[in-house]
Amino acid sequence: MHKTVDIELGADILGANRRIAEDNAKLLAKAGVHSFDFMGSTGSGKTLLIEALIERLKGMGIRCAAITGDVAGDDDYRRLTAHGIRAANVNTDKDCHLDAHRVDHALEHLDLKCVDVLFVENVGNLVCPADFPLGTEKRIVMCSVTEGDDMIRKHPVIFMLADIVVINKVDLATAIEVDEKVLVRDLLRIRPGAKYVLTDAKHGKGVDELLALMGLDRLTPRGGTCAQV
Amino acid sequence: MHKTVDIELGADILGANRRIAEDNAKLLAKAGVHSFDFMGSTGSGKTLLIEALIERLKGMGIRCAAITGDVAGDDDYRRLTAHGIRAANVNTDKDCHLDAHRVDHALEHLDLKCVDVLFVENVGNLVCPADFPLGTEKRIVMCSVTEGDDMIRKHPVIFMLADIVVINKVDLATAIEVDEKVLVRDLLRIRPGAKYVLTDAKHGKGVDELLALMGLDRLTPRGGTCAQV
Numbered sequence: 001m002h003k004t005v006d007i008e009l010g011a012d013i014l015g016a017n018r019r020i021a022e023d024n025a026k027l028l029a030k031a032g033v034h035s036f037d038f039m040g041s042t043g044s045g046k047t048l049l050i051e052a053l054i055e056r057l058k059g060m061g062i063r064c065a066a067i068t069g070d071v072a073g074d075d076d077y078r079r080l081t082a083h084g085i086r087a088a089n090v091n092t093d094k095d096c097h098l099d100a101h102r103v104d105h106a107l108e109h110l111d112l113k114c115v116d117v118l119f120v121e122n123v124g125n126l127v128c129p130a131d132f133p134l135g136t137e138k139r140i141v142m143c144s145v146t147e148g149d150d151m152i153r154k155h156p157v158i159f160m161l162a163d164i165v166v167i168n169k170v171d172l173a174t175a176i177e178v179d180e181k182v183l184v185r186d187l188l189r190i191r192p193g194a195k196y197v198l199t200d201a202k203h204g205k206g207v208d209e210l211l212a213l214m215g216l217d218r219l220t221p222r223g224g225t226c227a228q229v
Numbered sequence: 230m231h232k233t234v235d236i237e238l239g240a241d242i243l244g245a246n247r248r249i250a251e252d253n254a255k256l257l258a259k260a261g262v263h264s265f266d267f268m269g270s271t272g273s274g275k276t277l278l279i280e281a282l283i284e285r286l287k288g289m290g291i292r293c294a295a296i297t298g299d300v301a302g303d304d305d306y307r308r309l310t311a312h313g314i315r316a317a318n319v320n321t322d323k324d325c326h327l328d329a330h331r332v333d334h335a336l337e338h339l340d341l342k343c344v345d346v347l348f349v350e351n352v353g354n355l356v357c358p359a360d361f362p363l364g365t366e367k368r369i370v371m372c373s374v375t376e377g378d379d380m381i382r383k384h385p386v387i388f389m390l391a392d393i394v395v396i397n398k399v400d401l402a403t404a405i406e407v408d409e410k411v412l413v414r415d416l417l418r419i420r421p422g423a424k425y426v427l428t429d430a431k432h433g434k435g436v437d438e439l440l441a442l443m444g445l446d447r448l449t450p451r452g453g454t455c456a457q458v
Contacts, residue, residue, distance in 0.1 A: 042270045042355060042383070043376020071356055071386070075379045094386065096325055096356035124383075125354035126271060127300055127325035146375040146401075147272025150304045154271070154353075157300070157323065172375070175404055 017132050020100035024107065024135025031112035032222060033065075035120065036214060037098075037134050039158060040142030041151070042124030045168040047076045049142070049201040049210075050119045054083045056211055057117055061221040065115040067106045069098040069123045076121055086110050086229050097128035100135055114226030117216060126155040138214065144169035149182040156190045164213050165196040171203060246361050249329035253336065253364025260341035261451060262294075264349065265443060266327075266363050268387060269371030270380070271353030274397040276305045278371070278430040278439075279348045283312045285440055286346055290450040294344040296335045298327040298352045305350055315339050315458050326357035329364055343455035346445060355380065359387040367443065373398035378411040385419045393442050394425040400432060 028035045038046045047068075054064045065086040068076040077089035088106040090098060103120060110118070120136055122129045126143070133139070141162035143151040146169050152159050159165060165187055173180050180198060187194050195213055199206030211217045257264045267275045276297075283293045294315040297305040306318035317335040319327060332349060339347070349365055351358045355372070362368070370391035372380040375398050381388050388394060394416055402409050409427060416423050424442050428435030440446045 041272065041353075041376075042380055043373075070383055073379070073383050075383060094356070094360065096354060123356065124270075125325060125356060127323070127352065127354060128357070131323065144272075144375075146373075146398075146405075147270075150302070151271055154299050154302050154304060169375075172401075172404065175401065176375075 014131060017100045020104055021133045021135035024100055024104055027107065028112070028118065028135065028137070031115070033112055033115050033118050034216065034219070035118040035136040037120045037122055037136040037139045038142065039122045039126070039129045039139065040124065040166075041126055041144070041147055044124070044142045044144040044147065045201045046121050046124070046142055047079050049166065049168060049199060049207070050121060051079060051083060052201050052204055052207045053119070053211060054080070054085060056207060057216065057219075058083070060219065062116045062216070062219055063114055063221070063226065064117045064119065065110050066119040066121065067103060067110075068121045069102070071096070071123060080119075084229055086115065092123055095128075096123055096125055097132050098122050098134060099132045103134045111226065113224065116219065116222055126151065126158050130158040130161060138163040140164045140166060142166040142168055143183065145173045145178045145180050145183070146176050149178045152183050152186040152190070159187060160191050163195065164210070165194055166199055166210060167196065168199045168201055170198045170205070171200040243360060246329045249333055250362045250364035253329055253333055256336065257341070257347065257364065257366070260344070262341055262344050262347050263445065263448070264347040264365040266349045266351055266358075266365040266368045267371065268351045268355070268358045268368065269353065269395070270355055270373070270376055273353070273371045273373040273376065274430045275350050275353070275371055276308050278395065278397060278428060278436070279350060280308060280312060281430050281433055281436045282348070282440060283309070283314060285436060286445065286448075287312070289448065291345045291445070291448055292343055292450070292455070293346045293348065294339050295348040295350065296332060297350045298331070300325070300352060309348075313458055315344065321352055324357075325352055325354055326361050327351050327363060328361045332363045340455070342453065345448065345451055355384040355387050359390060367392040369393045369395060371395040371397055372412065374402045374407045374409050374412070375405050378407045381412050381415040381419070388416060389420050392424065393439070394423055395428055395439060396425065397428045397430055399427045399434070400429040
């Protein structure tokens with residue numbers, strides 16, 4: 001029953017989302033903003049990893065902003081704005097993903113001429129966000145070793161469309177008896193040649209490598225005068 | 230856009246699901262089967278906890294069965310059937326939750342007269358399964374401390390409707406610097422008097438307590454002759 005309805009409506013919803021995503025992409029490109037959609041399970045470490053990236057970029061004089069998506073609350077928003085960046089919080093209520101329309105509205109609240117890099121933190125799960133591109137430059141999909149070694153083969157769709165895959169919390173692999181090599185093997189089976197990085201966001205491992213994969217390691221500030229956040 | 234469509238169709242989809250859920254509930258009650266819908270993030274430990282419960286129940290002479298729901302693959306199905314129980318695997322493709330209709334079909338594949346306790350392992354996330362009751366006796370919602378201390382306040386809807394809340398992997402709380410008391414505090418704020426249990430499924434901690442909350446600690450076998458699985 002549910003599936004039938006999904007199929008009938010799917011093309012319209014997904015088509016409309018895609019058109020708005022394309023508009024977002026044009027807007028961001030015109031403003032010179034590099035943008036990244038971070039997807040991954042709840043607790044895979046998205047916020048902590050973005051925090052580490054923001055600190056690296058701040059050290060390079062790069063101005064960051066964020067859109068934080070969650071079903072409820074502003075935990076992630078508060079964590080990211082504590083780093084002195086511009087941000088917009090989006091509560092999706094019952095929806096398990098951000099969509100391009102919500103991101104479009106969130107962008108209106110950010111002063112894009114004062115932003116070099118935009119982080120979008122999607123709602124935490126490995127299913128729904130796959131169907132809803134937001135118009136970002138790259139899509140980054142994360143999982144952590146503490147979720148078990150079967151996460152990638154259980155969610156092939158989202159990992160197949162990722163521009164970059166992050167396998168986080170590798171410092172805990174031994175304690176939890178999970179072998180991160182299994183995750184890498186499954187990834188390369190569904191997508192040979194996939195770009196991936198092993199990280200331990202808590203202790204900063206892999207963050208520079210990820211920055212390079214994102215194409216941000218040699219980014220220079222665009223300059224211009226912007227008010228302090 | 231997506232939200233509007235959701236609202237227009239919601240009542241029909243959810244109403245139809247609820248009616249089938251009621252039929253499932255009647256069927257299970259008539260067959261004398263105690264049934265439990267396990268919901269929780271990917272990697273929160275649902276499968277391992279169900280495995281521990283199955284072993285306890287097997288020791289009491291109780292016959293278990295399982296329905297395993299995942300977007301793709303049969304990892305959980307293989308893990309549970311390794312304990313010598315009847316099971317049905319349901320792949321939801323792109324849907325982020327089981328629904329009553331899929332469970333109805335799965336029940337057709339289980340010989341209910343040979344089942345005392347049925348475990349339904351839902352697709353791993355804390356958003357979508359909330360709206361789709363399956364007709365089980367109780368709904369159990371899990372999270373693990375390794376997901377962070379903000380999981381419950383970020384997903385109030387699903388934790389509010391849980392009959393039992395499980396906070397798992399408490400053995401890792403210190404290593405990951407997460408205080409499980411924050412999770413308990415958030416739970417009792419959104420639902421004072423909620424039934425909850427702290428578990429470490431890997432080492433069997435809290436399993437007996439959960440069994441009691443499920444009302445299964447004094448269950449006796451119904452007898453009857455059934456073929457070996």
